[in-house]
Amino acid sequence: MTFQIILLAAMIAASAFAVLARDLLKAAVALAVSSLILGVIFFRMGAPYAGVFEISVVAGLITVLFMLTIALTKQGDDVRESKTVKIAFPLFFLVFALIDIFIMRGILAKVPALEGAAEAGTFGEVLWKERSFDLIGQLAVILAGVLSVLALFRKRDRHDHE
């Protein structure tokens, strides 16, 4: 129980840091840490799959994406949006969200599920035995992220003439 509380506290701290940090890269890393902790929490609450996915998706992938985005926007111009779009898009999004909420609520209430498909196993088992293929994927994602950052922050040798 104490461990749980510590984890929660750590997660909140990491999240707060992610929001408050001025350096975007640090913020991204903080978010990753926060997600990682969330994954562990999931696992401890008896949802090993959710934990594994949380770690796969958020801690691994989203972080890479964030870093990539930061790398891209640092050098690129701001993306300008026109006024009509500024109005039209939120409106549309609102409508979409409303529809989504109502339909999804209706549907989610009715989503059938198979009996006895409860998640089971330890974190290690799930990660290593069941989802080991994803591990390779995660490695690859991180590798891709590293390579991307390398590529995007490379010295712009021989390319300046463009």
Added chain:
Amino acid sequence: MTPTTLLWMILLPAFSALALLAVPKTVKYVRESLALVSAAVSLYLAFALFAVKDLSWSAAWLGSIRLELRLYQFPAFILLGLAGFLFLITLYSVVKMKDHPRVNEYYAYIFLSAALAFGAVLSDNFVPLVFFWEGLLVTLYALISLGGKDAHRTATKAFIISGLCDFAMILGIGIVWSLSGTMTISEIGLKPEGPAALAFVLMMIGAIGKAGAMPFHTWIPDAAVDAPVTFMAFMPAAFEKLLGIYLLARICLDIFHLEPGSGLSILLMVIGAATIVLAVMMALVQKDLKRLLSYHAVSQVGYMILGIGTAVPIGIAGGLFHMINHAMYKSGLFLSAGSVEHRAGTTDLRKLGGLAREMPVTAAGFTVCALAISGVWPLNGFVSKEMVFHGALETGSIIFAVAAWVGAIFTFASFLKAGHSVFFGKRSEERAPGKVKESPWTMLVPILVLALLCITFGVFNKLPLTQFIQPIVASHAEAGAHLDFTSHALDLFNLIAGISVACLLLAFGIHVYGFKRGGNKAYLASEPIHHAPFFKQMYDWAEKRFFDIYEQGVKFLQGLSWVLFKGIDRPIDAVFEKGATAVGSAFTGLLRKAHNGHYANYLAWALGGLVVIIALVNVLLK
């Protein structure tokens, strides 16, 4: 005589033509002798074949259609006539065409025409018939082109008009073929009813078009000016008449069985009568001898068509007899005109006069032929015209006989004017005395031969009628089984002949009146009629070629073409050229506007798409 002689009859002139074309221009005499010899051989062959009268030959040709040639009474006679004219005109050309720059072409075309004409006459199958018949278009075009600078215009005109007629005939043949199931002419005998009537009319157009009846005549007067005069004597005066009337007779007698008094018979007679009157009215006012003669060449066709159109034996016989007579005197007349042109250098009536003294032989020949064409007793024209009158009266429609008589009046009037202006009367001031001489003998012989033939066929008319005409008509059972030329009075002393003679006298009166009114100038003798109130307008219009089927037809073709081009072709092209491009760029523009580069926009599409797909999937699943 073996059947292959028929083929040689065609091939001989064809090969001669090639040989004549090959003779170099510098070599003298060879060409002329070659031409004369081969013409003579053709004539001999024709004689020989005329004696045989019954041959047929065939060979594999166009797939299952055979090249069938058949000789019997009628073709044999026409063949003889054609060969005779070929010889005479070749003889005449020896001098007349000597200095023509394209003389070897001239001979080649003449002999090619002869070959084609022989072929057309001998064909017993529609396909070779059309082959030879339409092939004459080429030589027609070529021969007219040999004339002056603008001759090619006339050549084109002649080509297109004749082509029109030939195409009509082809269509007619097609119908006949689909009705009868055979292309062999001697196996066909249709009643001209229903579609066959249409076929009859179409084939008739082909025949009378070749013969030069109205309204397919308009190239002939033009050709008279542009083309060599020997051509006029050869094609429009002789060959085309023989061929056209030959085919018309075959159409009316063999291929179809024309009933007297039937609608088609009336139609033919109307065409004949109209041709007689209208063409002779045009002839009357001409100021050029060759043009005048050419209009007569048209007018006389009317008599033949009228005669055959009556569908009664005497009329048909008259038409056929008139055909051969006309070929003689009209050739004679053209050749005399050529003789005048050869020496005097012009055929303009206004510049000629009193030539009888310098060119007595020519004048004599011309006079005989002119009298013959005018139907003066006892020349051949009188006899054949009488037969046509009889025929016309026998059908009961007097109007056609009247038209024929009116034609006779003006024929004589115009020849009085022509002969008077050219050979008699005062000598033209422009011409120095003694400068003009009589033409050489090779030119005179044909004229004299033709003149003599006119006299012979007139005086001893029983001879050609019983030897040539009667067997032809008799071979077509319904038409002339009992025709013996005794039932109708063909001498001077009967009512019909009396009317004819009265017509001639009237014509003389008209001429004298006009001569006096015109200040004793013979070429003005027709002016009173020319300037008569109604006639003047008509003549003016005719002068402006309002009635020229070609001029109007070309206008029509051009108009139609313009409409087709601007109204259909260009709009279709615009659809591809402009329409497709416009539609493409409109769509593209619309779509490109939507792609404005705004992320939110694109995101909205994606989310919208998701909603639509969810909805679609769910709707479709149920």
Added chain:
Amino acid sequence: MSQETITLLTVFVPIIGSMTIPLVGLVSRAARTAWATALGAATAFLAMSLLPRALEGGETVVRRGLVLGLDFILVIDPLSIFMACASSFIGFLIIVYSIGYIRHEENQNEYFLLVVLFIGSMMGLVFSGNLIFLYLFWEIIAICCWRLIGFYRLKEYVKKADKAFLITFFGAVVMLLGFILIYQETGSFDITAMRGLPVSGTAVLLILFGMFSKSTTVPLHTWLPDAGIAPTTVTALLHAAVLVKIGVYAFARLFVYGFRLPPGWAEAIPWIVVISSLIAAGAATVESDFKRILAYSTISQIGYIFLGYAVMTEAGVTGATLFILMHGLAKAGLFLCAGIVIHATHKRDVREMGGLFKSMPLTALAFLFCAFSVIGIPPFGGFFSKFLVIMGTVKAGMVAAAAVALFTAILTMYYLLKTFTQVFLGEAKAPAHEGTRSMVAVVVILAVLSLAAGLLISYPSTLAETTTAHIMGWLK
């Protein structure tokens, strides 16, 4: 050699040979030209060596099984042999003419490659017994045609080439849809297997699109006059030897000797083509560009070929088959004469020409001969074909259609003679000289052949009649 081998060689010698032309071109220009000519000659020779076979009648089918019913099938019968001979021979003459004509142009390697490939694809198309392979060669021809039309590379020219390609491609893919419909209905792409089978009107309509677009029938015709911007040799090739004939050939192969037309179409098609013929003749009368006149004339004449096949009487079919040959000879002659004239005067508008008879008598005469043949005047070859087509039409009971066709013939007479007069007669407006020897020789040969084809009609007509007997045989 067996027929099968000869046929395969006829198809593949030019196709594969064409690919080697640029390679030879690397070595020497003269060798390249000679090689291209040799390939053309070999094709014509191979095709002609099948002639004795054609006269025997009957057919041989060569089959190589492939997937999905897309078998490679060659049909060797009188129709295909006739067509192959006509095309390859005229194509060969045009190659000979090209030697002089494009001597000074750029991209000659490409030119010869495409021309030979063009002829080879034609051979492939002619012998194809499978709808899809027919389509395949059809489109290879379109590609060649596209490049060749844009040969001079000017912006406007290339646009016209694109137009030609797009319209014919449009027609062709629609036709392909029709083929697939037929596949759906009959379960086969094999032409030999579908003789006498009924097909739906939709399929016929779709297929007609393709044929009409390629054989330039109104309303899919306007690309052809525009294609006149190509080198004259190419236009001659398009008009006379290959391109526009493939539509009618396919028509004969599919509708006459293939499946049965649904009722109504047999009456409708003759009218469509006759009216197309008339419209094109009208356009030819109005046009004043030398090659456009001739192009419209082709459109107009194609109508007759279609008419002959569409009426499906023996005379009509024989006439149409002969027409392909006669029109090929004469139209090639006309275009090549036009080429000589344009080459010499550097003008295209007939109103600016005149009096050329004096400076180029042989060309003028050749033009006149070919014009007579196109008009259909005996003793030239064109007469027989046109005559038989008209006869066939009348025999089929379509007198009115025949009358319109004859009226078109009068219009043809008018505009061709008018053109002849404007170009060759009258006042000389520009100095000119006769073409090179090989060029004049070719036009004279074509003119003489037009005449000889008429005088010795029994040879081609026997072949045409054998063809007709062969392809109409199943109707009985």
Added chain:
Amino acid sequence: MIFLYIGLPLAVSAVLPLVGKASKRVLPDILANTVLAGLLVYAATGARALLAQGPVIQQVRWLGEAVNIRIALDGFSLFMLMTIQLVSLCIALYSINYMEHYGAKANYYALLLVMVAGMNGLVLSQDLFSVYIFLEVAAVASYALVAYGLGAEELEAAFKYLMLSVVASAAVLVGIALLFGMTGALGFDAVAAGLRLLEAKGVAGVAAALFLMGFGLKAALIPFHAWLPDAHPSAPAPISAVLSGLLIKVSGVYAIARIAFQVFDLPSALSQVLMWMGAVSIVVAAFLALGQADMKRMLAYSSISQVGYVVLGIGIGTPLGVAGGLFHLFNHALAKGLLFLTSGSVQQATGTRNLDEMGGLAKRMPWTAGTNLIGALSISGVPPLGGFWSKLIIIIALIQTGEAALAVIAVLASVLTLWYYLIMQRKAFFGKLAEQWSKVKEAPFWMTAASVLLALLVIGTGLWFATVFSSWIQPAADALAKGF
């Protein structure tokens, strides 16, 4: 060892930056090309033999112990593997010359290999979540590669691409979550079994729709296409070729096809939606391509349009339709790869992508022009090139299933396709040589060689379509449509 398809490129890409320190050009060139060539040869020979007895599931062992890495190989995946390695190899060859002036070649190859590994992994995986992960592997590498030029335009394009892709990932993830929640399984077959038991059509439909959107966005089907015309032209030419030729097909079309058939068993509703999405993409994108003056943008829109054909074919669901779709996928991969490569050659030679500024380049760049023409004709469906046969089969399949309207659209759109490719030909190559390009040179050796290789493949596919069809396409289609 099928696992090599994932492991080898990853391993090499990991060491490549280090190798790059030692040798800037030669070693990375050789290494990357060798890896791809080796994998290609293996796909064509060894892997083919493996499949002789039916689909293969391989268990990876780690230090002698079986770890739960199971990779499934069937006809479909093998066909995809083959296509991926083939096109990638040509692109890597092309890059030898082309990437010279971009610098950091080693990094570039590393990213390329990661992308290839991602695609290979996607093709080999047999559960939903793995698909998702490898989708992201390839995607992350592709974002960086799009931005590889580092210009403002490239970065903006990459950013837009990334942003829309994230949406796609989210949709896919939601879909996976939904299915996982229902069935508690992730493997294709297990989920399919679960769905059969549940008979929950509606929810499965929503999940399917989410997949359609997610993968549709990857495949750039309309209306999810908007990122592609920015991203593909901005990337270096070989990358454009990989993206258009492979990535959108593997991460979009392959995933859709695999899931639609193997998980959802392609209900007719899904089939209809797929076909119509395909058809709409075909037409709209063709019109959009028509209006482009930028050569690569035109090609990009053309990709959307052609992917439409692929989806249309697969959506039919009959073995023939699927075969047609897959065949077109293959042909388009080759031809579009070729076209992007030639466009790169042109851009490198002239410095512009604007068609209006080009003209008559065939004179100076005959190989480029010729290969470009072959690619264009193949995509337009002009026989005897590969694209013709695949379109033909698709149309036959459409007619067979009675979808006449779609068949007409498919046919007429190929006229539009030809139209814009003719515009490209006319403006760029076929015409009089524009003055300013009179000194332009043909592309360097490897660039030309890669183009020629692809062109030969395009021609070969057309001429030996029967062999290609029966030995590669048919097994793939059978694997998908008949389930073995």
